[in-house]
Amino acid sequence: MKLKNKIFFYSTFLFVILVILLSATIYFTFINITYDRELNRVESNAQNILSGLRNETDEFSVIDLMSFYVPNDGMLRIVNQDGQLMSPAVLSGEVPNTLKDYQISFERGRQSGVITHSDVSYGFVQLPTIWRDGQVVYMQVFESLETVDNNLDILKLVLFLVTIIALIPVFVSGKLLSDLIIRPIQSLIQTMNEIKSSQTFKHIPLNKQSNDELYTMGQTFNELMDLLKENYEKQEAFVSNASHELRTPLTVIESYASLVKRRGLERPEVVQESIDAIHLEAVRMKDLTEQLLLLARRDQDWKLDITEIQLNQLIEGVAKNMERVYRRSIHMDAEESIIIQSDKQKLKQLIYIFIDNACKYSDEPVRIELSHGSKPIIKIEDQGIGIPEDSLEKVFDRFYRVDEARNRDHGGTGLGLALAKELADSLNIDIELDSRVGEGTTVILSLNSLSSH
Template identity: 35%
Template sequence: MTAKNQNKQQTKRVRRFSLKWKWALGAAFGIFIVFAVFASLLFNRFVAIMMNQEETNLKDTMMLVVERLNNQATTLSATQVRDTLRPDLAVPQHKLKATPEQSKDSIVAKLAREDVTVTVYDPDGNTLFASSRIPTEFKRTSAIKISQEKIAQQLNFIGRRPIYSRISGQVIGYVQVTSQLGTLHKEQHELKMAFYALGGLALLISGLVSYLLAFYFLKPLKEMTQTIDVIKREPQSGQRIAQTKRNDELADLTNLFNDMLDRMQRYIEQQEEFVEDVSHELRTPVAIIKGHLQMLDRWGKDDPEVLKESITASLQEITRMQSLVQEMLDLSRAEQVEVHYPNALTDAKNATRQVFSNFKLIHPEFTFTLDDDLKGTTTIKIYRDHFEQILIILLDNAVKYSRQRQEVHVSISRNEHNVAIAVQDFGEGIAPKDLKRVFDRFYRVDKARSRDKGGNGLGLSIAQHLIESYHGEIRAESVLGSGTIFRISFPIIKSAEADD
């Protein structure tokens, strides 16, 4: 059944419409639309220019005919028109064989076009001359008139104008020039074919280029998907997306993704280590309590001294377990301070002095020194209880590990942007190999001695999480046998920001 589900999932994955194809087809379609709009505008403009050219040619032809015929004083006759416009032009165009001399004549050149027909009428509308046979209707007009009319289901340009005698000023006939637009239709068809070919070529090239670009730009996403599949099968895998020389959003996404995987792997490792450490820490007190209870159950309950000793030891281990659980809860809360205390503010000077005074009171055998360089209120963005908890953890560690020279120094100062606090003891110190791990959960430099001092190895880890959650910093400096200094710093909140 599982194999069938996997096959179905693989079939669905194969059948999906890839983002590369969506991008390629979308870009190609968009480019094609732009090309089509541009081609349509260009085609319409070309047709308009051709139509204007045809209209100009009609006017020129009519003007040439009129200039040849308007020097007659009386009404035109067929013979006069034929003699004037040359008899050979009165026959159909396909039978015309013009000589080179005739071809030089402008009127001959105008009439030589197969798609142009010149017709001359007398004032009564009778046909006197026709350069070719075409069924045209006579229409009397008093001025130049050009129109588009259909003849035999085909659009034609028709120009009409009267012929006024240059001598008498009377109308002696009419001229009508018909252009069947054959050349125009042919050029329009050729231009359409050219646009269709260019459109198909543009669609193909833009689709190919878009696909290649999509393949290039989406390559990190494909690698990211493959990496996720590997991580899903092997959560502890060290596979990451290869770094590229690109400097764009996908490169940023790649870096963030790799950082997220690194952080996730650290969390998994910390979680495994945390579970192991908790199991180890709880195993000892549980075993001690179990041993005492078994002893009491067998014979110790009848012996008051054994009974008292067992109860005391069990209570101590329960207290240790209670402290451990409380510190684990504190650690969990330290990781969520931004959610619960987003706007908390604290006066660092006042809170530090308060914790310092409390420790002087409860540890009179120690010499505490405070170097306070703050001249007034210094506000930092942190919940006061958390700030005091951090100082308590650091001072408590200083007291625990300063049995020979019982002295602790505390200093607090500031610069333009941060407030800095240092807690120094003169105790055992920390070896360089241990200094790097003092902030790890349950880590103790000397576990046996730390257990005697009541530590669970969570204090510094809690302090670090609290400090980093409030965008602060903490670091440790130590010399083995000479003591340790813990330095912490927090950003200072300006008065205007505090008021907001």
């Protein structure tokens, strides 16, 4: 069964049951109230009849008295303590004679209730009294409730018609409710089928803003499509850029290999030049591949190993290694010894990336400043070529280069700062860049949530 039919069936069925239960409750409540009221009335009449019989003298016969006091459309009879008639029963109105023979489960004392005889309801009341000869007898009064039955029949018919009429909007509302709920779901299914067939990202049309879950579902789907589209475009750009970056070293390797193959035997110096170039490009391609794998496998390989780190010693160690590699002076200023809790290898790699860039794009000494106010701050300052202001927000994008030729000369892959941003996010470190073209760049690393002293 389709969801639309299920919603229509269950909602309509529930409303039908509620309407029927409401009508039945009204009907049976009215019956109980009506019969109780009529029994009270019959009992009050019986009390009046009994008072009248007690006050009468002996000059009237029992039958005459009973004929005088018998209720309209009813019956009056007197029985002894064994439930046997002491005198013939007296009837009035259109009460059938067969009512005289109606047997009631006799019990001494007061009794009352509603009985049914010949498809007619009667209110029945039994009251004890002292008869003329001094014995205890019981007066039984029967009064027809046919008018009440007729009114109840009319009420039953009215409630039935009202129930039938009330079911019409129930069915209509059930249909409208199912259409209202299913419409955005059908739109979602249609949009998903269009996406599958056209291989494009599309939105569900949202007519107006509301606070219900269906609108939220459509809005969430559209946001998900935007996210998938953005990630898909990034993936395409990533694959395209990675292919481009790998193609260059492979082309160089192929060219030098062909050169060695053609002239290697004739010119030994060509072999040495080719080997050096092939080795350089192989190292560059290896570094690029490792960085790509690290960025792609972040969830698996970037689990933090938190240990206690002497930040001053860590930075000094990286600075000394960079001095030996670039044969460049690196000055470090530190106000005090700072100890933090962090992942040593990832923090070391992050600092290495920024010091490496500072050395690559500057011929002057590099300055590192370590301070501790509300949180540890690391400043890495160079006096190099600088970064244009419009490129500051883009330098952390993968494969982005401020100057393609200049970066190629320095052997960059365009992934260093992207990797640094990933490392900083995992270590909860804020990165701030302050740079001017021709004057240099300052990198400010703020360690936020790391325990330090």
